[in-house]
Amino acid sequence: MVRLNDELSSTTAYLHDLESTNQSQQNLSPFTKIKGRSPVLKDAINLANKVSKTDAPVLITGESGVGKELFAEGIHNAGKRSNHPFVAINCGAIPTALFESELFGYEQGAFTGAIKGGKKGKFDAAKGGTIFLDEIGEMPLELQVKLLRVLQEKHYYRVSGNEAIPTDVRIIAATNRDLEKMIDEGSFREDLYYRLNVISISIPPLRDRIEDIPELIQLFLKEFSLKYTMPIPRIDPEVMYTFLQHPWQGNIRQLRNMIERMIILASDNEVMKPHHLPKNFVKENNPPTLNIHFEEIKKRNGQGEDEIQYALQKTFGNKAAAAKLLGISRATLYNKLKKYDLKLD
Ligand SMILES: Nc1ncnc2c1ncn2[C@@H]1O[C@H](COP(=O)(O)OP(=O)(O)O)[C@@H](O)[C@H]1O
Ligand SMILES: [Mg+2]
Numbered sequence: 001m002v003r004l005n006d007e008l009s010s011t012t013a014y015l016h017d018l019e020s021t022n023q024s025q026q027n028l029s030p031f032t033k034i035k036g037r038s039p040v041l042k043d044a045i046n047l048a049n050k051v052s053k054t055d056a057p058v059l060i061t062g063e064s065g066v067g068k069e070l071f072a073e074g075i076h077n078a079g080k081r082s083n084h085p086f087v088a089i090n091c092g093a094i095p096t097a098l099f100e101s102e103l104f105g106y107e108q109g110a111f112t113g114a115i116k117g118g119k120k121g122k123f124d125a126a127k128g129g130t131i132f133l134d135e136i137g138e139m140p141l142e143l144q145v146k147l148l149r150v151l152q153e154k155h156y157y158r159v160s161g162n163e164a165i166p167t168d169v170r171i172i173a174a175t176n177r178d179l180e181k182m183i184d185e186g187s188f189r190e191d192l193y194y195r196l197n198v199i200s201i202s203i204p205p206l207r208d209r210i211e212d213i214p215e216l217i218q219l220f221l222k223e224f225s226l227k228y229t230m231p232i233p234r235i236d237p238e239v240m241y242t243f244l245q246h247p248w249q250g251n252i253r254q255l256r257n258m259i260e261r262m263i264i265l266a267s268d269n270e271v272m273k274p275h276h277l278p279k280n281f282v283k284e285n286n287p288p289t290l291n292i293h294f295e296e297i298k299k300r301n302g303q304g305e306d307e308i309q310y311a312l313q314k315t316f317g318n319k320a321a322a323a324k325l326l327g328i329s330r331a332t333l334y335n336k337l338k339k340y341d342l343k344l345d
Pocket of ligand 2: 068134
């Protein structure tokens with residue numbers, strides 16, 4: 001346990017270093033808000049950084065809570081439209097009848113109950129900036145047609161208006177749905193898909209980049225201990241292992257909520273132990289998810305040595321966590337380490 005704690009505190013020290021480097025770069029990149037050190041995340045950030053310098057439409061895909069909106073904001077803030085608004089639209093939440101007036105606004109006297117002097121729409125509000133079409137897969141087909149027309153013609157009309165207003169917005173869309181499958185099923189328009197999907201950025205689920213977890217925990221511990229004026233609690237290694245193995249169906253949003261809950265329920269200077277976790281959380285903790293992922297690695301590499309290297313890398317050299325990841329006992333892991341002469345301390 002002592003050694004495990006040492007390992008964890010060296011991770012924390014590493015995080016500290018990372019943070020001071022980040023702080024000095026804060027003014028340089030809007031992407032520094034996006035925490036994590038996994039290569040897949042770094043790739044996504046690099047791509048986002050590249051496209052931020054252009055006006056190309058971007059489609060961000062990934063499960064709920066992986067950070068799609070955070071990326072969209074990063075792209076907006078890193079680009080030349082950053083001094084103009086970033087306007088998010090939840091495409092699943094616009095009532096069909098209000099679509100045009102919500103998006104394009106209306107002129108005075110457009111309909112009964114219309115506000116005197118008319119009303120601005122989202123496209124007006126976002127002028128010069130970015131429109132974020134969130135949950136684009138939830139948009140009904142009839143509205144997809146209307147949106148597509150505006151994107152193609154590059155101008156829009158307010159309800160009751162006859163002036164063609166040029167669209168001056170960057171479009172970023174996001175979805176957790178499989179749009180290609182939806183196209184096959186006839187619930188998403190192919191032409192709209194190609195219009196939005198000039199560049200696509202896919203953000204992997206948290207369970208596929210568990211090396212991001214410690215840094216995210218640190219970030220949220222800090223955020224919520226500040227919010228609730230609590231000392232930052234220490235995390236017991238067992239809890240850390242549980243977190244590393246959890247499937248995180250709700251991804252980073254779920255991890256963030258979990259940390260907030262822990263901070264609220266913690267007493268001063270209490271170490272966070274497994275019994276602090278909600279009961280159903282431990283139950284839904286489902287190591288096979290990681291094992292399935294691991295099976296792929298095994299297939300590719302075949303060798304036991306690579307598996308162990310991979311597991312140790314994924315768990316920052318934490319042998320207890322690595323053994324759990326491999327689905328073997330700690331004793332077996334030690335035997336294998338000896339067998340392959342792997343010295344990782
Ligand atoms: N890499 C990350 N670093 C820091 N915070 C993150 C990261 N990814 C997501 N978050 C946070 O997690 C929450 C969910 O992210 P969000 O962008 O809303 O996800 P999505 O739009 O994919 O559902 C937000 O509070 C966001 O700030
Ligand atoms: Mg979202």
